[in-house]
Amino acid sequence: GHYDNGGYEHYLLKEISEQPDTVARTLRGRLDDRFHIAHLGGLNMDPRESRSFRRVKIIGCGSAYYSGQIGAQLIEELARIPADAEPASEFRYRSPVVEADTLYIAISQSGETYDTLAAVQELKRKGGRVLGIVNTVGSAIARECDGGVYLHAGPEVSVASTKAFTSTAVAFALIALHLGRVRDLSPADGRRICDGLRKLPEQIKEILTQEEHIRTLAMKYADAPGMMFVGRVRGYPVAREGAQKLKEISYVHAEAYPASELKHGPLALISPELPTVAIVPDDELLDKNLTTLGEIRAREGRILMVGHRTADAADDCIVVPKNETELDPILLTIPLQIFAYHAAVALGRDVDRPRNLAKSVTVE
Ligand code: AGP
DSSP states (O other), X not given: OOOOOTTOSSHHHHHHHTHHHHHHHHHTTOEETTTTEEOOGGGOOOHHHHHHOSEEEEEESTHHHHHHHHHHHHHHHHHOOOEEEEEHHHHHHSOOOOOTTEEEEEEESSSOOHHHHHHHXXXXXXXXXXXXXXXXXXXXXXXXXXXXXXOOOOOOOSSSOSHHHHHHHHHHXXXXXXXXXXXXXXXXXXXXXXXXXXXXHHHHHHHHTTHHHHHHHHHHHTTSSEEEEEEOTTHHHHHXXXXXXXXXXXXXXXXXXXXXXXXXXXXXXXXXXXXXXXXXXXXXXXHHHHHHHHHHHHTTOOEEEEESSOOXXXXXXXXXXXXXGGGHHHHHHHHHHHHHHHHHHHTTOOSSSOTTOOSSOOOO
C-alpha cells in the first residue's frame, strides 16, 4: 500500500519516531488502576483458565522471535511460569510435543508470515491453545489463533521492524501482568509495572532527542567490517535485535552473543577492527557486565555501551532513562534502531527496502 511518509526521508525513521505514540496505543484502555491488572479481552480466557497453564512457548520469526525472547523473560519474571521462545520456522519442522497445559503464543507484525502461520496450524491440529500477538487486524495468523492481543501500532512499511517490535514487548508486559496477577504477583508489584508502562512514551521521547548523538556514533562505527553485540539475560534479546537491525539495513556483519559466553569462544574475535555494542542496564548483573567490558578493553576492542549510566571502560555511551528493571529492554532497543538507521544512511543503503528481503515472507 501507499502510506504517507509524513515528511520523513525514510519510513524507517518515521516509524522509529512514532514509537511514543504506538506504545501508547498498545497500552490504551488496557491498564486497570484499581486492581493493577491488564484488561485483555481478546485472550478469551477466564481467570481459572489463565491460571491453568504450566508453561508458555512463544514462536515467531526474525525480530518477532527476538521480541518473543523478551516476552518469555517478562512472563517468567512477573508470572513465574516457565517460558521460552523459539523460531517458528524451526518449531514447525521438528515435530514439537504439544501439551494441553502449555500456552502457545505466536508473534507476527504482518500476520502473514508463512513459517509462523504453518506453526500455528500445526499447533491447532494437535489441539494446542494458541494466542496471537499481531499488528495487522484480520490477517491470516490473527484468524487462525484462539485469541490474542492486537498491537494497534498502525501500518509498518519499512522492511526492518521497529515499532512493531517495541509494541510486541509492551503487549508481552501486559500478558505477563495478566498471568502474574491471577497467580502470585502482588498488587504492589502490579502497580509498579502499570506505572512503569505508563512512563514509557515520555521516556521514548527522551531517547529520540538523542538522535544527533547516536547519528555521530553510527558514522564513527559504520566503517568497521563488523560489530559484536553483547548483553546478559534481559540485555541479550536486545543485543540480538540490535545486531539484526544493523545487518538487515546496513549490511554490516553483526553478531550477538550473551556477554557471559564471550570467554567461551568469541573473545578470540575481539580486536580494534571488531567494535562491541554492549547492552549494560542498571540491574543485578551490572558488575558482571562491567567486568566483561574490562575484558574486551584488555583486547583493545572498542566499546559502545548502551545503558543507564556512563562507564570508563567504554569508548562511547548512550544513556537511556531507567524504568522498572523488567521493562528496561523496551527502552534499550530504541537507540539500536536509530544507530542502525544512521549507519545504513551513512553507507548509502536502500534503508526501507534492503536487498534480498521482503516485508512479509509469505512463502516457505
Ligand atoms: C525484522 O526487521 C525483519 N524484517 C524480520 O525478521 C521480521 O521480523 C520477520 O520476518 C517476521 O515478520 P512478521 O512479524 O511480519 O511475522
